[in-house]
Amino acid sequence: DMVNGLRKRVMEKQPEGLKIKREIGLIGGISIVAGTMIGSGIFMSPQFVLSYVGSPGASLLVWALSGVLSMFAALCYTELGTIISESGGDYIYVLRIYGSLPAFFAALNLIVLSKPFGLAAMSISISEYALVPFFPGCAPPQFVVKCAAAGAILLVATVNCLNVRLAIRVQVVFLVAKVLGLTIIVVGGIVAISQDSRIIMDNLNVETSFVGTGTSLSTFGMAFYQGLWSFAGWYNLNFVTEELKRPEVNLPRAIVIGVSLVTVLYLLVNVSYLSVMTPNELISSNAVAVTWGNKVLGSWGWIMSIAAALSAFGSLNGSLFTGGRIMFVAAREGHLPDILSMAHVHRLTPSPSLIFSTTIALVVLMSGDFKTIVNYSSFTSWFFYAITVSGVIYLRIKKPDLPRPYKVFILLPVLVIGASIFLVLVPILDNPQIEYLYVVLFLLSGILIYIPFIHYKVCPGLSTKLTVLLQLFLQVAPAEKNV
Numbered sequence: 001d002m003v004n005g006l007r008k009r010v011m012e013k014q015p016e017g018l019k020i021k022r023e024i025g026l027i028g029g030i031s032i033v034a035g036t037m038i039g040s041g042i043f044m045s046p047q048f049v050l051s052y053v054g055s056p057g058a059s060l061l062v063w064a065l066s067g068v069l070s071m072f073a074a075l076c077y078t079e080l081g082t083i084i085s086e087s088g089g090d091y092i093y094v095l096r097i098y099g100s101l102p103a104f105f106a107a108l109n110l111i112v113l114s115k116p117f118g119l120a121a122m123s124i125s126i127s128e129y130a131l132v133p134f135f136p137g138c139a140p141p142q143f144v145v146k147c148a149a150a151g152a153i154l155l156v157a158t159v160n161c162l163n164v165r166l167a168i169r170v171q172v173v174f175l176v177a178k179v180l181g182l183t184i185i186v187v188g189g190i191v192a193i194s195q196d197s198r199i200i201m202d203n204l205n206v207e208t209s210f211v212g213t214g215t216s217l218s219t220f221g222m223a224f225y226q227g228l229w230s231f232a233g234w235y236n237l238n239f240v241t242e243e244l245k246r247p248e249v250n251l252p253r254a255i256v257i258g259v260s261l262v263t264v265l266y267l268l269v270n271v272s273y274l275s276v277m278t279p280n281e282l283i284s285s286n287a288v289a290v291t292w293g294n295k296v297l298g299s300w301g302w303i304m305s306i307a308a309a310l311s312a313f314g315s316l317n318g319s320l321f322t323g324g325r326i327m328f329v330a331a332r333e334g335h336l337p338d339i340l341s342m343a344h345v346h347r348l349t350p351s352p353s354l355i356f357s358t359t360i361a362l363v364v365l366m367s368g369d370f371k372t373i374v375n376y377s378s379f380t381s382w383f384f385y386a387i388t389v390s391g392v393i394y395l396r397i398k399k400p401d402l403p404r405p406y407k408v409f410i411l412l413p414v415l416v417i418g419a420s421i422f423l424v425l426v427p428i429l430d431n432p433q434i435e436y437l438y439v440v441l442f443l444l445s446g447i448l449i450y451i452p453f454i455h456y457k458v459c460p461g462l463s464t465k466l467t468v469l470l471q472l473f474l475q476v477a478p479a480e481k482n483v
Helices: 002-013 026-037 046-053 056-083 090-098 100-134 142-162 164-195 198-202 217-231 236-243 247-276 279-284 288-296 302-332 351-365 370-398 411-430 434-444 447-455 460-474
Strands: 342-344 476-478
Touching: 026 164, 026 236, 026 247, 026 302, 046 056, 046 217, 046 279, 056 217, 056 236, 056 247, 056 370, 056 411, 090 100, 090 302, 090 370, 100 142, 100 288, 100 302, 100 351, 100 370, 100 434, 100 447, 142 164, 142 302, 142 351, 164 247, 164 288, 164 302, 217 247, 217 370, 217 411, 236 247, 236 302, 247 279, 247 288, 279 288, 288 302, 302 351, 342 351, 342 460, 351 460, 370 411, 370 434, 460 476
Parallel strands: none
Antiparallel strands: 342 476
């Protein structure tokens, strides 16, 4: 009786046909793609890429190939996104193509590993750069870094829970700010090269720039992890397809424009770093953009710490915006509790899933450092990218007559799958670490949840009571699917 009474009160509160609106146009789509790609990576990863490969030339090659691979993968996702025009990205594509169990593992990776690890890494970079002016000459204490990082996550979560349009406006504004910051670095590098041609001879000469390049496949794999981490975000628009206006048109346009813009910027920024710093200076830097700023801008070098923090903040906002939608869709399809598939009755935001995403990200934040978080996040991510991209080939064979508003050259998914296999296997085979086994075992343990609670639906009564109570507390109701 109590549950029925609570359910009646919830139904009285919720309007008929509650839907999340299509608020994202082409500019908003580009802002999500480019805005989530340009974040902490370009300010945190260059020193790690260079330290892994050993030479400036090999470093630039890794950055270029990372951009090409990201574009190929994004184009494959674009074809899938125009065929399966639902929010959820990897998860919904695997579900529609391969079925419930593989989709559950994809959701588990996205919800517990990939997305939270990404949010934690971005928040760490925000706090490290924001705190640089307050700790001149030394690294800020880790406790202070993590407290500031937690504050950034909570602030972004609040914005996303309040209003979709506000979150998109934040994304657009911070995209402009981060492109401006990267432009300053690019222009500064051009000026430095024009003033001292010896830079070309020392760091960027074709004949000498590859001297010292390592030969270990493992270290190149780890370098690609760091480089590709900086391009992470090319897939984010696919997570919110139901909120995108005219997705069959705007999805491919936003992805091509966004990924191309970021690839060019990243190459120019890395050239600028190498035009001002020696390889040893770059590798030893704790905050490469600040080191660059101090050498080029002098007393105004602190501007780069602010620019880097704002850049990572915009990426954090976009990633949380899309990450909450993954849980929202997975819950709607029955792979997560029903409460996570609901939206606020007034604000029309998926606040339960955003709160859950935030909670997991805060837990991950407390347990790791930037470099470790990035490496293990990339390991699991590229395994599931390969599975998702294989869906392009599968649908071409099994359902060749499906309407395809956008169609990629068939060689692209083959190349992406091959690169993904390399990224997953080579670091393990060349330099085995027990942590990779822990990650795999954690994912496989998901079967212990899937069989009783999802396949056989054990304890549905308890779930119903808890769902109704949370509905009342959070003022949320089931949302219809946008088609």
